[in-house]
Amino acid sequence: MADEVARITGRGVAETRRLSGGDTAAAFAVRLDDGTEVFAKSTSPSMPGAAAAEAASLRWLAEPGVVAVPEVFGEGENCLVTEHVATAPPSARAAEELGRGLARLHAAGAPAFGSPPPGGPADAWIGLAPMRNEPEEDWPAFYARHRVQPYVHRGVDEGVLSAESAKVLDQVCESLAELAGPAEPPARLHGDLWSGNVHWGRDRAWLIDPAAHGGHRETDLAMLHLFGSPQLDRIVEAYSEVHPLAEGWRDRIALHQLFPLLVHAVLFGGGYAVQAVQAARRALASH
Template sequence: MNVAPLSQVFEAEIASTQPLQGGDISEVMKVALADGRKMAVKRGAQVDTEARMLAAMAATGAPVPQVLHQSGDLLCLEWLEETRPSPAGWQALGAGLRQLHNSTGRTYGWPEDYGFGALPIRNAVSENWPEFWARQRLLPFLPALPMPMARRLEALARALPERLPARPPSALLHGDLWTGNALFGEGRAWMIDPACYHGDPEVDLAMLELFGSPPAEFWAGYGPESPGRAERRAIYQLFPALVHLKLFGTAYQGMVARLISAVGI
């Protein structure tokens, strides 16, 4: 990654660079300037969209890294020192997510489409939540499924008006909130690498539970859950499971099948 132009942007020489583990969307590097400042620098085709998403999240008061600079395919973010998750950190994550979800819109979706790596994510705005979830989050994956499983997913999509509320709160969602996208500090937590849109706040909770179980401190920070959330969890977990199936192959077919069965289809 060529970060030389940043010396002019920040009016300081670059002292060191260190490649970091990134996601499927961007290269990531730790950059230290000669004046002692540090930042996380990402390079990718969609970093301008990410910068706008982080700005939208920050406007709600939710804890996210500050955007220091964005130009072309480069995004510079505040450097955050990471520690092991603590009870206080988990509670802070719950409180921060609630702060994000308290910001609501009038419709579901997002002004821009996004993507996980080469996989496009459609965000076309809708006023009907079950319709949005069917058209933008489930049905696009039908070609990736064996025919019997595809038919079951289609049946679930048709049944969504009876399974999901038509007009849940249109919360601002992180959109990809697993533990790898939560960064913990001393008694703090930040949300990173968003894939924002407006939708049912239970979507973020279901994603956080897909590969683990947040501790009690998280729920103490987040606050009360909506009645019936357990019955909707598998419907919302299907989307990230389908993303994993598309990106990483048939090893995730079993997860998708289990989740479809969990909703009784």
């Protein structure tokens, strides 16, 4: 790791310290010979293109200048080096700033639903799972073809989903045009915005570990609701001040949670499959 960081940064490495956490990569705090501390992560060779995809995602999210995103110093085939951000307790002020920034980030837009970040690969990753970014004309087509159906098929093939469960999920895909709510333009999404990917620093919250793409802005909000987030009510309230969400968006949270639940089902087992089917039934019942 030290040699790769030195190659990417063009500086010598004085100290490398392994950090805890991270289920897709080994993470390190690295002090360079000029005293600068950077963050480095090594991605698995079994996830080709992961470092490049994340680097492109971070740069794309940073481009509008409306949210805090670690600066990318460079990437290699299986290594990413970014700005290191110290951790601090969540605060109301940081949450409100995050909500307003997230609304402006979404409004910055994307070329199409399913479009990857500029320079980013179409074949990307969400956690340990492959994720295809393929532009489509509308969100229902994109969500069905490239988010829900691939994981339903994989879940059935691997015995995680029953044929009966798959039928419920297929019904959601067939009804997406009616379930999706008012049409929205493509938003610039973080793409994996669960609470662990909001890094609370001093005075503000940072977005890390993105799986960015063009999508529906309610998806990021639904991800924050999936496992909970500190100061979530303040985040949503501040978001709504800048870019109010369409009527009924809370009823569509379950619909947008289908993708991460299916990803968790194929990675971690059947308990998440049950939750995915329950979410599908709620989505159908909400219409």
